[in-house]
Amino acid sequence: MPIRHSIIHQIDKKPDGSPAVLQLSGTELHESQATENMLHDLNLAYNAKTGKGWGFFHAQSGAFPLSGWLQTFIDGGDFIEFSITAVEHLTRLMEESNLSVGGHVLFAHYQQGMTEYLVVALLQHSESVTVNADLSVTPSKHLDFGNIHLATRINLSEWRNNPQSRQYISFLKGSKGRKATDYFRDFIGCQEGVDGPGETRTLLKAFSDFVAAEDLHEDSAREKTQALVSYSMAQAKIGEPIALDELSELIDEDRPKAFYDFIRNKDYGLSPEIPADKRTLNQYRRFTGRTNGLSISFESHMLGSAIEYDAEAGSLLMRDLPTQLRDQLKRASA
Incomplete structure (x- = not known):
């Protein structure tokens, strides 16, 4: 991970x-x-965070000047000058919000593979104790990467090469409510362009429809589900989006375009790459079963809401049946 510039x-x-x-x-x-x-530790902590937002720059203006300063730096400007101008702006916004404590502000311009990034993060310290060479102990401070609430990572390559993209910026939404983090989003000058959890849910719905349309055997469906979840979680771990063409190849090596074509033909509205939302993926697990001509398959989050299980009677109560199924049942009972 070559680091081109960094400053605190x-x-x-x-x-x-x-x-x-x-x-x-x-x-x-x-x-x-x-x-x-x-x-490296910052990236690991950032990738592990749930509740990220994905977006793109507002048009440069007096209210949102960062993209202009960043463009000047990319075009050959001075990194230190860029970081000072930016952190002064961040300080003013922090003062106005009066909802944040300070910290060390890291600016890092680095390359990972063929992609350039800029990360800006507000880092806090934690108190700890260290053992000295003479076996005495003294208090010490260390950067607490597990306690990051304000950070952004900008994919500079995507911004430069694909200006129509709506997801070249990721940022932490924070767990203390929008008011505590809105000033940092204003500092970035970012508007949310992609609903990560929503896109991930749509992908999982498309996969469920694909499994049903293919009428897969239970073992095959379970194997493909595992491939989807493993790949998506791996992408989330390294902070990279889910590439639908890569995912399609992993789901069915014999027909590598099958799932990709299914998504396109059904028009789910998914981009070729979508951000992986770990929280949504963690909640995803399918219950499946077949017996005597009966096939049941549903996602775990439906249990307790649309589907109720009576363990004593060994039965399921299902609500909100698909319209197509209800129409078939109406015709059969007429």
Whole structure:
């Protein structure tokens, strides 16, 4: 993971409402194993976070200036100057919101494979204890990557090469409500372009329809489900989107375009690449069973809502039956 530029500034802001104090760095971080480890640990923590948003830049304006400053840097501008201008803007927005404490602000421009990224993250410290060489103990501080609430990762290659994309920016939505994070989204100048959980649910619905249309044997359906979940979770782990053509190949090696063509022909409205939402994927598991001409298959999240299970009677109560099935039953009972 070649790191092209990286720098850390500090915003000292207390929760008591006192003015923020900005401490600027005039030098980039040196290329070192420690810097690489820091960025690696940050990426791991960021990828593991659920509740991300995906979007794209607002048109550059006085309210949303970051994309213009970033473009100037990409076109050959100075990285330190870009980071200082950006963190000063972030500090002003933080003051206005009065809902955030400060921290160390990391700007890192790096390359992963053939793709360039910019990550901006507000990092906090945690107190811990270390054992010295003489076996005494002293308090120490370390960056708490598990406690990241404000961060964004911008796919610079996607932004530059595919300006029509609506998902080249990802950002943490945070667990403290929108008011606590809106100022950071304003700092990015980002509008949400893709509903990650919604897109993932649509993909899973398309897969369920595909399994039903193919009339797959239970073992085959389970195998393909495992392929879908494993690939999607692996993509989420490394912060990469689900590529529908790759997924289609994994689901059916003998007919690598079958699932991809099914999605396109049914027009589910999915982009060729969609963000993988880990929370939605974690909830996804199918209950399936066949016996004496009866075939039942449903997603786990339906249990307790649309479907109720009576363990004592060994029966299922199903609501909201598909329209096509209800029409068939009406005709059969007429």
